[in-house]
Amino acid sequence: MTAASGTGATELFGKVALLGVGLIGSSLALACRRHGLAGRLAGYARSAESREVIERLRLTDSVHAEPAEAVADADLVVLCVPVGANAAVAEAMLPGLKPGAIVTDVGSVKQAVIRDVGPLLPEGVHFVPGHPIAGTEHSGPAAGFADLFEERYCVLTPPPGADEAAVGRVAELWRRCGSRVETMEPAHHDKVLAMTSHLPHLISYTIVGTAYDLAESERGEVIKFAAGGFRDFTRIAGSDPVMWRDIFLNNREAVLEILQRFGEDLSRLQRAIRWGEAEVLEDRFRRTREIRRGVIQLGQAGTFDAREPHKDDEAG
Amino acid sequence: MTAASGTGATELFGKVALLGVGLIGSSLALACRRHGLAGRLAGYARSAESREVIERLRLTDSVHAEPAEAVADADLVVLCVPVGANAAVAEAMLPGLKPGAIVTDVGSVKQAVIRDVGPLLPEGVHFVPGHPIAGTEHSGPAAGFADLFEERYCVLTPPPGADEAAVGRVAELWRRCGSRVETMEPAHHDKVLAMTSHLPHLISYTIVGTAYDLAESERGEVIKFAAGGFRDFTRIAGSDPVMWRDIFLNNREAVLEILQRFGEDLSRLQRAIRWGEAEVLEDRFRRTREIRRGVIQLGQAGTFDAREPHKDDEAG
Numbered sequence: 001m002t003a004a005s006g007t008g009a010t011e012l013f014g015k016v017a018l019l020g021v022g023l024i025g026s027s028l029a030l031a032c033r034r035h036g037l038a039g040r041l042a043g044y045a046r047s048a049e050s051r052e053v054i055e056r057l058r059l060t061d062s063v064h065a066e067p068a069e070a071v072a073d074a075d076l077v078v079l080c081v082p083v084g085a086n087a088a089v090a091e092a093m094l095p096g097l098k099p100g101a102i103v104t105d106v107g108s109v110k111q112a113v114i115r116d117v118g119p120l121l122p123e124g125v126h127f128v129p130g131h132p133i134a135g136t137e138h139s140g141p142a143a144g145f146a147d148l149f150e151e152r153y154c155v156l157t158p159p160p161g162a163d164e165a166a167v168g169r170v171a172e173l174w175r176r177c178g179s180r181v182e183t184m185e186p187a188h189h190d191k192v193l194a195m196t197s198h199l200p201h202l203i204s205y206t207i208v209g210t211a212y213d214l215a216e217s218e219r220g221e222v223i224k225f226a227a228g229g230f231r232d233f234t235r236i237a238g239s240d241p242v243m244w245r246d247i248f249l250n251n252r253e254a255v256l257e258i259l260q261r262f263g264e265d266l267s268r269l270q271r272a273i274r275w276g277e278a279e280v281l282e283d284r285f286r287r288t289r290e291i292r293r294g295v296i297q298l299g300q301a302g303t304f305d306a307r308e309p310h311k312d313d314e315a316g
Numbered sequence: 317m318t319a320a321s322g323t324g325a326t327e328l329f330g331k332v333a334l335l336g337v338g339l340i341g342s343s344l345a346l347a348c349r350r351h352g353l354a355g356r357l358a359g360y361a362r363s364a365e366s367r368e369v370i371e372r373l374r375l376t377d378s379v380h381a382e383p384a385e386a387v388a389d390a391d392l393v394v395l396c397v398p399v400g401a402n403a404a405v406a407e408a409m410l411p412g413l414k415p416g417a418i419v420t421d422v423g424s425v426k427q428a429v430i431r432d433v434g435p436l437l438p439e440g441v442h443f444v445p446g447h448p449i450a451g452t453e454h455s456g457p458a459a460g461f462a463d464l465f466e467e468r469y470c471v472l473t474p475p476p477g478a479d480e481a482a483v484g485r486v487a488e489l490w491r492r493c494g495s496r497v498e499t500m501e502p503a504h505h506d507k508v509l510a511m512t513s514h515l516p517h518l519i520s521y522t523i524v525g526t527a528y529d530l531a532e533s534e535r536g537e538v539i540k541f542a543a544g545g546f547r548d549f550t551r552i553a554g555s556d557p558v559m560w561r562d563i564f565l566n567n568r569e570a571v572l573e574i575l576q577r578f579g580e581d582l583s584r585l586q587r588a589i590r591w592g593e594a595e596v597l598e599d600r601f602r603r604t605r606e607i608r609r610g611v612i613q614l615g616q617a618g619t620f621d622a623r624e625p626h627k628d629d630e631a632g
């Protein structure tokens with residue numbers, strides 16, 4: 001990581017403003033620095049605490065308490081706040097926004113940002129909504145790392161009539177961060193992500209909540225014996241509550257629809273357990289392996305080690 | 317790993333027979349070798365393929381196609397087969413079982429093995445059911461590693477009147493493998509594990525199945541965008557179908573009971589999404605973090621890296 005950004009030759013944008021510098025914003029800042037994608041980086045964060053961290057870690061060249069100040073002169077503005085905060089932050093940046101600037105975002109829901117932010121933007125500003133399918137359960141400006149987006153997909157959902165040059169430049173930004181870029185209808189994005197991300201998080205929050213509600217004594221045992229499978233759910237359910245609240249409120253239809261299907265499928269397995277239908281269980285458990293193989297083959301599996309961190313790596 | 321087992325001085329058992337040498341059996345073999353816990357190791361496996369692998373990897377000193385041959389002269393016999401296979405394998409070993417031998421198991425359900433195996437054992441043979449709360453989604457004799465059990469809990473559920481010396485020796489075996497040993501009522505074990513292991517697996521199988529049933533085109537996208545949370549479920553749902561079929565068939569009551577609670581909790585969140593109850597969502601999402609903190613503090617979280625294997629470790 002170099003402290004001074006902008007290596008000149010391969011610079012994609014003169015100035016990039018990150019509105020919100022949490023996990024995603026800080027990772028993008030670090031990736032821009034590493035790959036020399038921005039001449040200058042400006043960051044906006046809501047809280048003084050976060051601004052202090054951003055300054056200390058030198059994540060951006062300047063740090064601002066006002067969106068309008070951060071975006072002044074920026075060629076690219078990236079909204080990196082929870083989905084429900086997009087409208088207010090976008091509204092607040094308008095006075096500083098440069099004509100011809102490109103505005104993008106990283107939100108986990110795409111129809112909502114088009115609905116909330118699209119109408120606010122003046123003529124001549126190019127809006128290219130996006131979503132890097134990359135993340136961890138950590139949040140805040142200190143959680144980022146430069147290779148978060150590497151080998152991950154990034155989905156762009158440009159509205160009809162979007163400026164092709166602007167879409168191309170945003171796509172290039174993500175490609176240079178190491179991502180594979182895809183373009184998609186916003187409604188389709190929201191449906192697919194309801195399955196691959198929103199439902200898994202809802203289920204994880206639920207199951208950890210079910211455990212939380214057990215008697216105090218059992219709660220301790222649940223923690224002790226978490227290595228039996230539960231620990232993965234606790235990790236996912238450790239994600240930021242506000243970010244996820246906003247996702248569910250803003251992708252309601254798609255989440256409820258997939259939840260309906262999930263509920264039916266769970267009832268079927270529940271019935272098979274109740275009535276001892278061994279073949280039904282084995283058959284269902286067997287065919288899901290195909291999906292796992294696909295995830296591994298596509299290099300989207302991440303790395304899980306059943307052992308604790310910092311142990312000798314001498315597995316037999 | 318030393319090829320010759322038995323270091324003498326700290327040897328706990330003269331001969332240990334592993335009936336079933338899959339993930340757990342092979343890990344136990346490797347751990348016994350590393351820590352010099354057994355004078356001699358014998359392995360039984362059902363299939364010629366597995367026996368070939370066990371021989372090639374020298375997991376045990378002798379490899380047998382018959383349980384009765386494997387247990388001949390053994391001081392400790394460890395059943396390491398799927399829960400539903402315990403009775404048949406135990407029955408088959410009886411002709412070879414030495415008077416005074418200790419029989420234990422590693423099955424994920426404890427009331428069932430007491431019901432199925434307990435009555436078969438002759439007077440003078442000591443039965444100490446056990447369950448190491450450690451595992452991965454891989455199976456078979458090549459999947460094991462010597463430190464699988466390190467820092468993990470191992471639960472023993474001795475039946476009333478169990479021989480204390482025998483319980484003590486089995487506990488010592490696991491402690492020397494690096495585990496923290498706890499003793500528990502079998503019914504209580506089955507209830508706690510239904511929450512921390514069986515329900516998470518059932519849910520994972522279900523959600524991956526729901527994705528599998530999507531239209532072919534969407535299935536491909538689900539795989540692409542798995543990094544949004546889904547990938548963890550595919551890993552858990554990659555576990556052995558027969559092992560898990562047997563667990564659900566043999567811990568039916570406890571699983572159905574916890575599934576009922578989970579269903580109610582999920583309905584509550586579903587309702588909150590439908591009616592836009594922001595505070596309910598945020599509140600539920602917030603309090604589950606306490607559980608995650610507990611899991612980390614107790615060193616039971618394992619290690620997840622959002623990146624793919626074999627990448628540079630230069631996170632910012």
Ligand SMILES: NC(=O)c1ccc[n+]([C@@H]2O[C@H](COP(=O)([O-])OP(=O)(O)OC[C@H]3O[C@@H](n4cnc5c(N)ncnc54)[C@H](OP(=O)(O)O)[C@@H]3O)[C@@H](O)[C@H]2O)c1
Pocket residue numbers: 019020021022023024025044045046047048050051080081082083085089106107108109131132133134135136137138139140141240243247
């Ligand atoms: N985390 C993931 O895995 C992931 C993956 C892909 C996309 N996303 C999307 O990326 C966006 C940011 O997520 P993140 O994980 O980076 O979140 P984060 O780490 O919690 O950071 C959120 C940032 O937004 C600011 N913020 C929060 N609420 C705000 C408000 N009401 N007004 C103004 N600023 C506000 C925060 O400021 P303070 O620090 O001052 O509070 C912080 O700078 C979200 O839209 C999310 O859907 C997340």
Ligand SMILES: NC(=O)c1ccc[n+]([C@@H]2O[C@H](COP(=O)([O-])OP(=O)(O)OC[C@H]3O[C@@H](n4cnc5c(N)ncnc54)[C@H](OP(=O)(O)O)[C@@H]3O)[C@@H](O)[C@H]2O)c1
Pocket residue numbers: 335336337338339340341360361362363364366367396397398399401405422423424425447448449450451452453454455456457556559563
């Ligand atoms: N995997 C985990 O995470 C985990 C954790 C804790 C406890 N356990 C428990 O440990 C036990 C073994 O699990 P594992 O993961 O080691 O399984 P595994 O890797 O699939 O190995 C199972 C072993 O049992 C043999 N086997 C399977 N069915 C049999 C049958 N009907 N008759 C005789 N032998 C049979 C297999 O022989 P072949 O190879 O010849 O088929 C293999 O040697 C199970 O009771 C499970 O509940 C598992």
